Amino acid sequence: MTRIDFRQVRKRYAPGLPLTIKDADIEIDSGEFCVFVGPSGCGKSTLLRMVAGLEDISEGELLIGGQRVNDLPPAKRGVAMVFQSYALYPHMTVAENMAFGLRTLGADKAAIERKVRAAAEILQLTPLLERLPKALSGGQRQRVAIGRAIVKEPRVFLFDEPLSNLDAALRVQTRLEIARLHKDLGSASMIYVTHDQVEAMTLADKIVLLHAGKLIEERGSVAQVGSPMTLYHRPASRFVAEFIGSPRMNVLPARLVGAEARHAQVEMLGQEVRVAADARHLPFGEKVLLGVRPEHLVVADEGEGAGLPVTLRHVERLGDASLLYVDAGAGLPTLTVRREGAATHAPGTPLTLRLLPEQLHLFDAREMACRRTVELPA
Ligand SMILES: Nc1ncnc2c1ncn2[C@@H]1O[C@H](COP(=O)(O)OP(=O)(O)OP(=O)(O)O)[C@@H](O)[C@H]1O
Ligand SMILES: [Mg+2]
The missing domain is CATH 3.40.50.300 (P-loop containing nucleotide triphosphate hydrolases)
Structure with missing residues (x-):
């Protein structure tokens, strides 16, 4: 041994x-x-x-x-x-x-x-x-x-x-x-x-x-x-x-506005976003980072309601999937969205992205992760 x-x-x-x-x-x-x-x-x-x-x-x-x-x-x-x-x-x-x-x-x-x-x-x-x-x-x-x-x-x-x-x-x-x-x-x-x-x-x-x-x-x-x-x-x-995951995780600046045992609320681009993470150890108002992997960003169907408004800039087609590069607003990094199949949207199209609480990651000001409150897959 x-x-x-x-x-x-x-x-x-x-x-x-x-x-x-x-x-x-x-x-x-x-x-x-x-x-x-x-x-x-x-x-x-x-x-x-x-x-x-x-x-x-x-x-x-x-x-x-x-x-x-x-x-x-x-x-x-x-x-x-x-x-x-x-x-x-x-x-x-x-x-x-x-x-x-x-x-x-x-x-x-x-x-x-x-x-x-x-x-x-x-x-x-x-x-x-x-x-x-x-x-x-x-x-x-x-x-x-x-x-x-x-x-x-x-x-x-x-x-x-x-x-x-x-x-x-x-x-x-x-x-x-x-x-x-x-x-x-x-x-x-x-x-x-x-x-x-x-x-x-x-x-x-x-x-x-x-x-x-x-x-x-x-x-x-x-x-x-x-x-x-x-x-x-x-x-x-x-x-x-x-480092883990390709394309790499999107990371966006946000501010902590609420923390319960299983969920935190952050404010990002004037919207309140719920995250399945435990941020109770952090002070309110703390600058935080919201992380979301390209495969977990969902493009909402038309009329599906609230979400993050973005503009499509560029599409890469991989065959089985497409990578959409979108702008969320001035001063923010370009986000990467992975979609199954061949995307047909033209550059310039406005899109809405849905952020699912269980698919989000939260990092504190030192860039250390808050504990996620979702179960690990078996
Ligand atoms: N003999 C040496 N003398 C001085 N510095 C060294 C020596 N060997 C390696 N280093 C330095 O130590 C660091 C780590 O080197 P190492 O070769 O272990 O990296 P690595 O992770 O294997 O990188 P890579 O992915 O490029 O192979 C590097 O900054 C390298 O320049
Ligand atoms: Mg080496």
């Missing part, structure tokens, strides 16, 4: 530089698929390389399987890492590439062959074992790189953006293969780094979303830890709300 615990971990690459990682407290359960996600430069690779033993830990503790590993050399940690660049040996066949690590450790020849065959079977590489890397597609090469990790039978798999060199279709296919691999390998824990929130949402049991830039100094590295649905439905802050 292999838990991984980061305890108050900090990283400063050199004296005088700001902290790259600040006060990271992360618990990864045995067998869990954990995804580290966040903007470029937020420290995802740094955290992963700390687990692999390729990067020193400046402060705090890292535990693998309950054992403090801060000073344990990489080879003794029972981890295997798969990088973005597959780094295969060009003059070796698929089988030789996969066997190479075990050979250098002096493993028994028959055992190596057995492990390579088993890994090839899992990754559907059996027919390709005698090929050279140059005769493989990008996706197949990445599978060989994964195979090289599997034959080591690690306690922990570490993936650093393994799919970013693949084209979109291959990325989806390989993503499914990695999900299947996690199921097949059962007890191995996985940490997977990506900046792609779709990969994070689809692969993770647990997402660790990391702050970047000055938010690291203000709030620490970890923005939120939770299941994909928790981050989507209960983002802890505006940063999380805007």
Whole structure:
């Protein structure tokens, strides 16, 4: 059983530089698929390389399987890492590439062959074992790189953006293969780094979303830890709300005018809007932010009554859905509305948007979320 615990971990690459990682407290359960996600430069690779033993830990503790590993050399940690660049040996066949690590450790020849065959079977590489890397597609090469990790039978798999060199279709296919691999390998824990929130949402049991830039100094590295649905439905802050979900959440300025246990009232553009959130800890009159995802903004049918009046500026048709970009008034950001099907409205059309209390998010002046009073979907 292999838990991984980061305890108050900090990283400063050199004296005088700001902290790259600040006060990271992360618990990864045995067998869990954990995804580290966040903007470029937020420290995802740094955290992963700390687990692999390729990067020193400046402060705090890292535990693998309950054992403090801060000073344990990489080879003794029972981890295997798969990088973005597959780094295969060009003059070796698929089988030789996969066997190479075990050979250098002096493993028994028959055992190596057995492990390579088993890994090839899992990754559907059996027919390709005698090929050279140059005769493989990008996706197949990445599978060989994964195979090289599997034959080591690690306690922990570490993936650093393994799919970013693949084209979109291959990325989806390989993503499914990695999900299947996690199921097949059962007890191995996985940490997977990506900046792609779709990969994070689809692969993770647990997402660790990391702050970047000055938010690291203000709030620490970890923005939120939770299941994909928790981050989507209960983002802890505006940063999380805007990172998870595509297109990103709309955020509008408002003012708190009422707060009960299950609902808050805010005033926005001269209208009173009800939000299913608990804002009783905030003072009346507080400047707040109202968040609503593009998929939760509903265009009212004609004559349907009250709502937010907006003007359509631009339409993008995606085939299955359309994105409407609308203006709500001077000084406000353009809002994005996602509608099923092909929108037929012309730019310039006035529309009314309905705001449903259960679909709204409320953030305080510090951009921290008020607790939503809607149930999480099962
Ligand atoms: N060896 C180093 N010396 C100094 N600073 C470094 C070093 N390696 C990384 N950094 C800095 O630490 C920060 C985090 O880098 P890291 O590579 O962990 O980010 P990342 O989240 O993996 O980003 P990306 O998504 O672009 O891969 C960056 O600001 C980077 O410039
Ligand atoms: Mg990186």
